[in-house]
Amino acid sequence: MTVKHDNILGTIGNTPVIRINKLAPSHVNLYVKSEAFNPMGSVKDRLALGVIEDAERNGTLKPGQTVVEATSGNTGIGLAMVCAQKGYPLVVTMAESFSVERRRLMRFLGAKVVLTPAPQKGSGMLAKAMELAETHGWFLARQFENDANADMHSNTTAPEILSAFEGEQLDYWVTGYGTGGTLKGVARVLRAQSPKTRVVVCEPEDAPLLGSGERQATVAAGQAPISHSAFKPHPMQGWTPDFISKLTEDAVDDNLIDDLCAIPGAEAIKMSQELARQEGIFVGISGGGTFAGALQIAAKAPEGSNILCMLADTGERYLSTPLFADIEAEMNEGEIAISESTPGFQF
Secondary structure, eight states: OOOOOGGGGGGOOOOOEOOOSSSSSSSSEEEEEEEETTTBBBBBHHHHHHHHHHHHHHSOOOOOOOOEEEESSHHHHHHHHHHHTOOOOOOEEETTTSSSSHHHHHHHOOOEEEEEEGGGHHHHHHHHHHHHHHHHHHHEEOTOOOOOHHHHIIIHHHHHHHHTTTTTTTOOEEEESSSSSHHHEEEEEEEHOTOOOOEEEETTTTOOOTTTTTOOOOOTSSOOOOOOOOOOOOOOOOSSSSOOOHHHHHHHHTOOOOEEEEHHHHHHHHHHHHHHIIOOOOHHHHHHHHHHHHHHHHSSSOOTTTTEEEOOBBGGGGGGSSGGGOOOSSSSSSHHHHHHHHHSSSS
């Protein structure tokens, strides 16, 4: 049945859970929750709507006020959609190392994009957003610490997962983390309503912030976080900035994490490609990384286990990244041979 919506925001959420057939070990049931089905193609559409509507309700966001946020791209794209529909100007700060597709998408949706130097990493772009908000009186979305982020996942993502597995046991839920909103918001609901579900968190092998056991250095209120000593650059855009977010720390402190998986960057890229070529599921590098973690869990899980893996976004905003490095725009030798295998339509 086709559903009519009052505007694009009504299409956020209710993303599908899809069985993996070719790539999954035969002794388990492996599923993915594909957040690419959100209108702007990522899980961050949920965050964007949740943060803006919470700020509208509590009066911290005034009509016509400019919204500002630091983002690796997906949150900015989601905010650009929400702000366009609701009539808020949006300014995004983003490190120049992130893919050009992301900044072009945000500008296409009407946002202003302020680039920050790559060596300053995620903490640098956040510091710039905080400075702009303070100077101009703009509303700072604060995705890394805003409880409205986690609350949106508790109110939408988690119930969707529980509904999909109603009447059966979900044994493992596998996710990455960036802001920590999905992790905290879903994991606390699973703890309460599906306590046997093990929460598995994936992070880059090159930036094992949680795996290091080192806490995030504290800073004074209103200051940007300090870069974590375990951070090194990695290809999983949207995963693991150079600091542990407040929401992720909450998940650690509340004992919501059962297992950690460290994922090599090359493996994340490989599994993104394998999902596309063997399952027809198109995801970005972080999705490939999370799926690689799910396969680690699946390999050692008991017979008949049900495993759900979060796939955060679409692969389309990675065209200029290493994910597409081997994909040519022109015909390769095999394609030329196919063309020349028939006599007609020679160019």
